[in-house]
Amino acid sequence: MNSLDESELSILLVEPSSVQLKIIMRELRQAGVEKIDGVHDGAQAIVAMQKYPPDLVISAMYLPDMTATELLASIRCLDNLENTHFMLISSESNIETLEPLRQSGVVAILPKPFAHANLQRAIRTTLQHIDPAEIELQNYExxxxxxxxxxxxxxxxxxxxxxxxxxxxxxxxxxxxxxxxxxxxxxxxxxxxxxxxxxxxxxxxxxxxxxxxxxxxxxxxxxxxxxxxxxxxxxxxxxxxxxxxxxxxxxxxxxxxxxxxxxxxxx
Missing domain, CATH: 3.40.50.2300 (Response regulator)
Known part of the structure; x- marks a missing residue:
C-alpha cells in the first residue's frame, strides 16, 4: 500500500495546445491530482523543473522547440532531475519513434484521446515508482x-x-x-x-x-x-x-x- 496518494503528487504538464492543456488538467483533477503546473514548450519545462522539481512530467510528443524524446534526454542530463518520472500523452503510434521513450523507462505512454481509467492507472503506477514497498519472499532473503x-x-x-x-x-x-x-x-x-x-x-x-x-x-x-x-x-x-x-x-x-x-x- 502506498503512503503517498494522488493529492500529494506534483505534476508538470507540457502541452503546446491551450485547449489540450485544459482538457488534460481537468482529467488529472478528476483523478485526484491537485498540484498541476502547465507549460507550452520544452525550454519552459526545464526552467520550471529546475525551480520546482515535480514528481512527474507529462508531455506531448511534439513541442514547439523539441520532441518529448529530446526533452526527456535533456532532463536525464540534469543534476537532481535525472530520475524524474515521465509520461507521454500523444497520438504518435510509430513504434520506432516511441522506442527511445520506452527504453528510457517512461511510466506510461497514453494515446490521444485517452481513457480516464488508463490515466488513473498511469497515476497509480507513478505512485508505485515514487513510494515503493520492498518485496518479501518466502524462499529467498x-x-x-x-x-x-x-x-x-x-x-x-x-x-x-x-x-x-x-x-x-x-x-x-x-x-x-x-x-x-x-x-x-x-x-x-x-x-x-x-x-x-x-x-x-x-x-x-x-x-x-x-x-x-x-x-x-x-x-x-x-x-x-x-x-x-x-x-x-x-x-x-x-x-x-x-x-x-x-x-x-x-x-x-x-x-x-x-x-x-x-x-x-x-x-
Missing amino acids: VDQLEVLLVDDSLVSRNHLCRVFQNMGINQIHQAENGIEAIEKLKQQTFDLVVTDLNMPKMDGQALVEHIRSEMGNTFVPILVVTSEQNQTRLGQVEQAGVSAILDKPFEPQSIREILYRVLDERT
Whole structure:
C-alpha cells in the first residue's frame, strides 16, 4: 500500500495546445491530482523543473522547440532531475519513434484521446515508482538475491536497477549483451536473469536458448523485459524457455507479481 496518494503528487504538464492543456488538467483533477503546473514548450519545462522539481512530467510528443524524446534526454542530463518520472500523452503510434521513450523507462505512454481509467492507472503506477514497498519472499532473503541484468541501453539498465533497488534487491550485476552475460554466468550463480530482447551481438532469445540448451541450466528464472510487439517473435521467445515476458513500459507491481511467481511458487 502506498503512503503517498494522488493529492500529494506534483505534476508538470507540457502541452503546446491551450485547449489540450485544459482538457488534460481537468482529467488529472478528476483523478485526484491537485498540484498541476502547465507549460507550452520544452525550454519552459526545464526552467520550471529546475525551480520546482515535480514528481512527474507529462508531455506531448511534439513541442514547439523539441520532441518529448529530446526533452526527456535533456532532463536525464540534469543534476537532481535525472530520475524524474515521465509520461507521454500523444497520438504518435510509430513504434520506432516511441522506442527511445520506452527504453528510457517512461511510466506510461497514453494515446490521444485517452481513457480516464488508463490515466488513473498511469497515476497509480507513478505512485508505485515514487513510494515503493520492498518485496518479501518466502524462499529467498531479498537483500541476498543475485540478479543479472542484461540490456544494451545504459538508460534502461539504470531504470531497471532503480526499480529492483526500490524493492530491496541490491545485488545487481550488469551486462551489455548476451555474450557478456554468458561470461558472467560461467563465473557465478544467479538467482534471476533479467534481459532485454533486442540487443546486438547476441539478443535475448539467443541468450535464453544458450542458457537452457548449451549451458543446461533449466532452473534459473529468466525474465524478458521488452517493447517487442511482434507476437510471432514473442512466441519464439516463450518456446526458448523464458519464465516470463514483461512489456515496456511496465508497472512495478507487474514485476513484483512475476517475482513472486518465478521465485516463490517454483517447485
